[in-house]
Amino acid sequence: MSLLEKLNPEQLAAVTLPHASALILAGAGSGKTRVLTTRIAWLLATGQASPLSILGVTFTNKAAREMLTRLAALTPINLRGMWLGTFHGLCNRMLRMHHRDAGLPQLFQILDTQDQLALIKRMYRAHAIDDERYPPRELQWFIAGAKEEGRRPNAVEAGDDFTRRQVEHYALYEAMCQREGVVDFAELLLRCYELLTTHHGIRDHYRRRFSHLLVDEFQDTNALQYRWLRELAGPNSAMFAVGDDDQSIYAFRGANVANMQHFERDFARPDLPVRLIKLEQNYRSHGHILDAANALIKNNTTRLGKNLWTSEGHGELVRAFAAPSDLDEAAFIVDVVKGLVGEGLALDQVALLYRSNAQSRVFEHALFNAALPYRVYGGMRFFERAEIKHALAYLRLLAEPSDDGAFLRVVNFPPRGIGARTLEQLQDAARTQGTSLWQAACAGNAKGKAGTSLAAFVRLIEAAREATRSSPLSETVAHVIEASGLLAHYRQEKDGAERVENLEELVNAAQSFVREADLAVDAPIRVTDASGAMDGAAEPAANDGATEDVANEGATDPLTAFLAHAALEAGDTQAAEGRPALQLMTIHSAKGLEFHTVFITGLEEGLFPHENSFNDLEGIEEERRLMYVAVTRARRRLYLSLAKSRMLHGQVRYGISSRFVDEIPSGLVQWLSARDRRGAIDVDRAEWGSGAWAKPPSGVVGAPRATPPAPTWRIGQSVRHAKFGVGVIIDAEGRGSDARVQVNFRDAGVKWLALDYARLEAA
DNA sequence: AAATGTGGAATTTTT
């Protein structure tokens, strides 16, 4: 079968395992996604499964999308009706369908972390809770932790007064969420888990349906996710779990590697032991890089045990550089990158990794001055931006007026003269009458307050709802951002242009959301079997449970589906730029990616491994796994760098080299001196044809210089502008096509100029 | 309601 061609023996064994649960230990770069998708394609091709009987679970939407794309290329079978998504997405879908049994309103809204914190603060105010003694963030963490252990307030053990109070706050929080019809991320999972444990009819329905469960990144599952999976796995289901204990780097947010150890015990059946397969052949990196990774990770004590190997050559040695200061470290990297660019390496094949986000500053500064294009990952995502959250809040009010969080967010934004005292009165009224703010506002209106600005707000929302009643989603969005005054507000704000663009982008996002949902859907598919055992409830196979609307993550109307989408998929950090750029990111966000060349920076004790992990062995071992992830991102070339001194919290700190550098055998490492900063030494000429190296170095066929001969601008430099004359650069911000400099012109005064448009010359 | 000041903290992050 052509599906199975080119699989190595272990991959082949994994893909064609018989119907039993299996744990696939898939090392970095061992073809994990390939095995997962080929397994599904093979199950479909051999008729062992239909798309309806498969449940595929990932952690990120990106991973789910990638699996679906690759799967579609492997099989001619129509994949509609297959459940493939994130834990949260799948739970959302199930809860929408069984909202009644789950005790939720059909249009329940999903709180992201920001919304959740805002709700907690609101609760603190309503109940006069001391936010000094019980910081809101701590409660947020406490609640998430409890839910991830599957504990409701009554199940949390409270040994001390402080914890007892936190539990009380947790209970208040729950009551508030329930009243407002909102669920946080952890709640999606817990509610769904409880739905399955308390409604055996529903549970058995899904158990019968999903004969094959496949889970990606199994080492990242938390306790609740693990229990959810166990609940869904019926007596005849096969669980296919893929993961790598050596790449477990999310313990701090509840991931529990021990789930891998328990797997064999928990998923074995008397007659069917769990199959264990190790994928150790690496298709990504050259030998020296893998040797370094293997040697490093050997220092960890709790491992299932794995050793990566490659049939490719050894490749280059790992290069290391100890810079006198953080500035020199940045300068070193800039020099090396310039050399690589000169050799024709595409810049987006180079990654600059660091332990914590704050470290990017120095690099950004140096790269900006060197006019090297770069892209920083992390930071504000699209759906998290304030203007987008505002627009979404208006939309939420249209969908569900009793959403107090949404109400408060926009009732006076843009400012419309609804002050704090009005709102306090309103909140009092709502509290005493036990209604939502919206209802209280409407009631106030009825009492002859039609002239107030609050009444105007109510009319605004009602008019918008009326005007968009039968509009397509994107028109609803367009109408709302206009009618709410958001667009006008940002248009007149001096730095509002980007926000206006984002709001316009939201309309596009709505449009493509609808388009993609349409593509993914035919008619709703009936899946409930004839026995109709949707729980023993009196309801005749309730219409909210019997059909699965494959679109819109199970929601019934496009607006609610879009709002769920916005909460569950926060979107990209920033739009990708046109030209290739150096990739800057934390090691955590590099997981799953690969690059021709990787720089691992800041290799100093205290930074990496981070000092907060010094206390216990587990902490250090997680840091070491992080280092392992970093090393295994590199295909061909790996640089390690450290700074003997660096500016930290406003003070110079002198560091010593990270233990992780020492744990790499010295025979694999070539230390560089400041002299050979150019780093273009020992280039393996065999590499020139291999894709990553776009063109030969001589620039014969117009080698794409990632940096077109753009001049380098520095603060303090004198420049000339065609219209404004001569001046001095006094500040700079942004990067790539957003890069701007502030120039103090002799005659024209101080101005901000976009480098892409203002044709500045050195003067 | 915007502007300015002050104090405190400063891993990692997806959903």
Place this chain on the structure above:
DNA sequence: TTCCACATTT
């Protein structure tokens, strides 16, 4: 140092 949240001022 730099960023943020929050408080106070204007």
